[in-house]
Amino acid sequence: MRSMFSFRAEGGEFIPPSSKDFVLPPIFGDNEFTTKPIFLVIFSVIIISIFFIAASRKASIVPSKLQFAGESVYAYVRNDLGKDIIGHEFMRFVPYLFTLFVFILTNNIFGIVPLIQFPTMSRISFAYVLGIITFAVFHYVGIRHHGIFKYLKDILFMPGVPKPVYILLTPIEIATYLIVRPLTISLRLFANMFAGHLLLMIFILGGHHLLEGAIGLKLVSPFAFAFGIAITFFEFLVQCLQAYIFTLLTALYIGGALADEH
């Protein structure tokens, strides 16, 4: 919203979109719980719940179209991300993986839904929340499965490695398990959504700016818009992919924590 006014305010000079454009002001007064990203997250929970409750409420052997649609997504997460990666104990984690996948997917796709057009996960807070939960879940699962002593020992001293290597390996392992994993999983999601949205803004707002310029610039502006549309399709791919990757990594971390050999 702000950018739509800011690039005009300078009297014809184009101001490229920046991280300012991701800081949306509260809709109601100063209440910082009433920003657009927060409303979008709440909205996503409502529509996801309605859709999947409707799809599964009368789940039967021969599915209706709605049930089939919901069930396909569920079966994909359950079998391809849960069963194939975690192994025989997968069923405990299916609700979490499924919630993750549909939550991230919906909030990502908000980025290209007309009128909404804001990927919630480009606000890093939400990506951190999910990263923290995944971090907590896979460590909790590992400690419950192996006992705290063995779990820590397996992390600090990876079995089957010559002793001198631990000097190098142990710090790396500690960093991997405590910092790198939760941070990268959050940042990857955030950065993809952030960059994608920035890219879209550049082409759409740039096209708009060109349209208001001289005649020569007006002729170029359709190309900017066309590219913006192409990027939109590309963004859709990235949005689905990032939901998949986040869920996949979570499943891999859980599977790793449950595995008897690291």
Add this chain to the structure above:
Amino acid sequence: MSHILIAAGGAPNPLLPHSAEIVVGFIAFGLLYFVMLKKVVPMFEKAFKARTEAIQGGIERAEKAQAEAADALVQYKEQLSKAQSESQALREDARVQGAAIVEELRAKAQEEAARITAAAHASIEAERQQAVTSLRNEVGALAVELASKIVGEALDDQARQSRIVDRFLEDLEKSK
């Protein structure tokens, strides 16, 4: 916080979290997780289970039906071969019995014929004997009467009379 929030060029640092968003993020995700855990996943799992059972049940039923059909086939074949051998035995039996009946009837007929022949012979013999006796008496009386008429001599004496008759008959037989 504000000095960190504003990075170089006045743009806010996008890597710093926002407390309201963190709170809402946890609550929203938690709620969604609860809905999935309690409402959605169990229903889908129920449908999956029912589907698996339906397919397995169908396969089992088909296998059972096939096994039953195979059993029935074996049974029918057995019955058929049994019936065939039975009918073979019956035919053989009937043939043997038929031959026996014919044989018996022939024997009976022969016996009957023999009996009838024998009876006929006996009756002929009896009649002949009767005829011989009656002829002897009558021929005797006639001859005596004739002789007495011819000879003119009364042959009152019984003994002599019969002697004469016997002699006459002997002569008669000899001359035959």
